[in-house]
Amino acid sequence: GKTSGIRMNVASCPSQDLAKTNRVFVNIGDGEGLGLGKAAEVHVDLGGYVYLAKVDSRVGARCVGLNAVQRRELRVALGDELPVSVVRAGSIRPASAVTMEVDYTTKRTDPIEIDAMQLTELVKSRLANFVASPGQGYVIDFFGTNLLLKIASVMMEEVVKRASLQESTEFSFMKAPSSAIRVKGSQTQKREIFKADFSFERMGIGGLDKEFSDIFRRAFASRVFPADTIKKLGISHVKGMLLFGPPGTGKTLIARQIGKMLNGKEPKVVNGPEILNKYVGQSEENVRNLFKDAEDEYTQRGEESELHIIIFDEIDAICKQRGSTRDGTGVHDTVVNQLLSKIDGVNALNNILVIGMTNRKDMIDEALVRPGRLEVHVEISLPDEQGRQQILRIHTASMRDNSLLEKDVNLDEIASRTKNYSGAEIEGLCKSAAAFALNRQIDFRDIHKAVDVKQVTVRHDDFRNALTEVTPAFGIGRDDFENALLGGFIHHGVRMQDIVDAGRGFREEVQYSQRNPLMSVL
Numbered sequence: 277g278k279t280s281g282i283r284m285n286v287a288s289c290p291s292q293d294l295a296k297t298n299r300v301f302v303n304i305g306d307g308e309g310l311g312l313g314k315a316a317e318v319h320v321d322l323g324g325y326v327y328l329a330k331v332d333s334r335v336g337a338r339c340v341g342l343n344a345v346q347r348r349e350l351r352v353a354l355g356d357e358l359p360v361s362v363v364r365a366g367s368i369r370p371a372s373a374v375t376m377e378v379d380y381t382t383k384r385t386d387p388i389e390i391d392a393m394q395l396t397e398l399v400k401s402r403l404a405n406f407v408a409s410p411g412q413g414y415v416i417d418f419f420g421t422n423l424l425l426k427i428a429s430v431m432m433e434e435v436v437k438r439a440s441l442q443e444s445t446e447f448s449f450m451k452a453p454s455s456a457i458r459v460k461g462s463q464t465q466k467r468e469i470f471k472a473d474f475s476f477e478r479m480g481i482g483g484l485d486k487e488f489s490d491i492f493r494r495a496f497a498s499r500v501f502p503a504d505t506i507k508k509l510g511i512s513h514v515k516g517m518l519l520f521g522p523p524g525t526g527k528t529l530i531a532r533q534i535g536k537m538l539n540g541k542e543p544k545v546v547n548g549p550e551i552l553n554k555y556v557g558q559s560e561e562n563v564r565n566l567f568k569d570a571e572d573e574y575t576q577r578g579e580e581s582e583l584h585i586i587i588f589d590e591i592d593a594i595c596k597q598r599g600s601t602r603d604g605t606g607v608h609d610t611v612v613n614q615l616l617s618k619i620d621g622v623n624a625l626n627n628i629l630v631i632g633m634t635n636r637k638d639m640i641d642e643a644l645v646r647p648g649r650l651e652v653h654v655e656i657s658l659p660d661e662q663g664r665q666q667i668l669r670i671h672t673a674s675m676r677d678n679s680l681l682e683k684d685v686n687l688d689e690i691a692s693r694t695k696n697y698s699g700a701e702i703e704g705l706c707k708s709a710a711a712f713a714l715n716r717q718i719d720f721r722d723i724h725k726a727v728d729v730k731q732v733t734v735r736h737d738d739f740r741n742a743l744t745e746v747t748p749a750f751g752i753g754r755d756d757f758e759n760a761l762l763g764g765f766i767h768h769g770v771r772m773q774d775i776v777d778a779g780r781g782f783r784e785e786v787q788y789s790q791r792n793p794l795m796s797v798l
């Protein structure tokens with residue numbers, strides 16, 4: 277549905293009044309090229325966002341006039357070049373629901389109250405046929421006050437990247453984080469699921485940004501919408517998800533920290549083995565108890581109930597394939613059954629999200645991971661180089677804050693040399709480096725002599741030494757390799773040499789290649 281793009285230079289919006297129409301402007305000559313001869317306005321794609329374009333004689337040739345909000349969301353300055361292409365209006369489907377963040381356009385701190393119904397009417401009349409994507413902003417004159425409305429999410433049957441705003445679209449509003457505006461009469465108000473100011477790195481979780489955005493998009497996005505909107509649309513929320521991946525990659529860490537990024541109820545975190553109890557029926561009762569609060573609140577408040585999150589760490593301990601345990605008692609099976617019936621019950625509940633974590637996805641009972649149950653699967657894999665940099669920064673933060681980290685420490689280099697290390701192994705590496713630094717200070721002739729703590733600074737060499745002490749579980753087993761070579765090889769000829777060379781190449785690939793995230797030579 278797109279014609280090939282032409283490049284245009286960014287100009288300012290021709291007038292203050294036009295800025296508030298939230299359209300973009302081109303001159304008459306360029307307008308004809310875009311099909312503006314016949315139509316009064318057309319949809320154009322500008323750097324990934326879709327806008328409604330109109331003709332204005334004040335705009336120069338090969339220029340597109342953008343207001344300040346549009347320039348900000350596109351991250352462009354006056355004079356920058358942008359590709360402009362026409363978007364066929366029919367190619368974009370109507371949004372079923374949209375949430376917008378409401379703020380002042382200027383830095384104002386006086387509180388005002390905005391009525392969501394009135395705002396909905398204004399938005400429907402001023403933004404009809406606009407195509408909206410998350411991140412796009414609009415200026416609306418709300419009875420004399422200029423408001424900035426920023427798209428938070430757009431939904432059709434599920435969350436989408438863009439859709440058009442229509443009479444049938446359900447609008448909900450929430451105040452922008454830290455804005456003094458209050459929006460009354462909008463149920464989204466209660467559903468600000470995430471704390472406004474959380475950051476993964478501050479929570480001590482490194483290298484999982486992509487995984488997190490996956491988790492949020494798939495499990496939480498639909499929960500931002502008011503309950504009655506969801507009901508009208510006949511959408512059901514994701515009820516469960518499974519985080520899986522190798523040991524030491526941060527699954528338990530996420531379980532412990534997830535409460536810190538969410539508003540509302542603290543999640544219940546239980547460890548799989550904790551649930552199991554040797555007394556008959558007790559394990560099943562433990563499972564039932566976990567769901568009790570959510571059920572009670574749902575009975576009382578229905579769809580208004582807050583979200584209850586239940587996290588099962590090491591869920592493989594309780595959800596092994598049924599019939600797989602050898603003791604023949606079947607105790608395990610009944611626990612799995614109990615959990616399944618609770619999760620299926622959630623169908624009627626809608627206020628529960630169950631998150632299971634495991635490093636043995638292969639062991640999990642298949643019935644548990646079917647659609648409608650723990651249906652969203654997110655892999656928490658070994659960190660890539662950038663992730664390792666973040667994790668190194670996290671685990672050296674306290675050394676740095678106390679000025680115990682020497683200037684010569686190059687975390688980027690360490691990150692590049694720690695391929696296949698898990699988060700836990702990188703933490704171990706930092707501890708080991710600190711131990712090397714301590715050792716340097718100990719006078720072995722007089723071990724009682726006090727160590728001057730200010731002297732215990734960690735150097736790059738300490739990390740180099742640590743690299744030989746802490747090695748990753750995945751990837752090359754250096755000792756095995758060296759042991760196998762103890763007696764050396766007798767090179768019988770070209771074929772033998774080829775095989776050894778191939779083996780060495782393989783080993784290098786495992787150790788250094790940036791392309792293969794997980795591979796090992798056994």
Ligand SMILES: Nc1ncnc2c1ncn2[C@@H]1O[C@H](COP(=O)(O)OP(=O)(O)OP(=O)(O)O)[C@@H](O)[C@H]1O
Pocket residue numbers: 480481482483484521522523524525526527528529530634635667670698699700701703
């Ligand atoms: N992504 C990460 N960012 C920062 N630290 C990490 C990360 N991953 C692991 N760590 C460190 O390693 C420790 C152990 O990790 P964690 O217990 O979360 O691993 P896990 O994925 O639950 O492993 P397992 O599958 O064996 O249970 C964490 O407490 C943390 O200090």
Ligand SMILES: [Mg+2]
Pocket residue numbers: 527528529589590
């Ligand atoms: Mg764990």
